[in-house]
Amino acid sequence: MFPYILIGIYILIGILIVYGTAVKKGRTSGDETTIDPRGAQAGNTAIALESAAKTFAQLGFHGASVDKIAEFAGFSKGAVYAHFQSKEELFLAILEQQMKLHVHTIHKIISQQPSLEHFHETMNRYFHSARQQTRTWSMLNMEFLLYAMREESVRQKWSSMILESAEQLSKTIEEMMAKEHCEASLSAEEMAWTLLSLENGMAIFSSIVENAAPPDLFGKALQSMLQPPREEE
Helix, strand or coil: CCCCCCCHHHHHHHHHHHHHHHHHHCCCCCCCECCCCCCCHHHHHHHHHHHHHHHHHHHHHHHCCHHHHHHHHCECHHHHHCCCCCHHHHHHHHHHHHHHHHHHHHHHHHHHCCCHHHHHHHHHHHHHHHHCCCHHHHHHHHHHHHHHHHCHHHHHHHHHHHHHHHHHHHHHHHHHHHHCCCCCCCCHHHHHHHHHHHHHHHHHHHHHHHHHCCCCHHHHHHHHHCCCCCCCC
């Protein structure tokens, strides 16, 4: 989500590589292949997404092309276009899967925590672990953000993904607060947007100032959000 890419994108690429490799073994090898009409359409899509992820990471969004993505995949350009109309659609598809995976990861973290205290500590560790691995994708998403701001149709598609992710995350936080009988100064929806904004903002600044930001700020901010509202004197 900007960068919102955190560790999820690396898990996603790993899944795509494993799945795509398995599908490739079932195809006839060659320099250039059309997508197999009989089987594994989902697998061919996974191969295309895997190749796109590698190409974008190496060349940047503007440096990548459908030709290069097809070359990585071992497909013809027409075969890639049979699944995706443009490199923008490929990038948005990667983003969508990654964003869903990221929300699922947060939901899993919340469901496995015995208390709210453990939640913010675990999320803090998750954030720091992910941040160390995502510099390339943070830069890539900043590049794509500028492009989306100039292309209204792309912005609208990305906006829909963000709104859906925020809504899902809000529901997860609401469930956690109900389970813990927690009263906080922010609503679940406000927490979801604050969490995503803090996560993205810190990822951006960390790419620039590296380790100069206050340590454990992410976890401390989460802990502060979950504090009950102050009683008026």
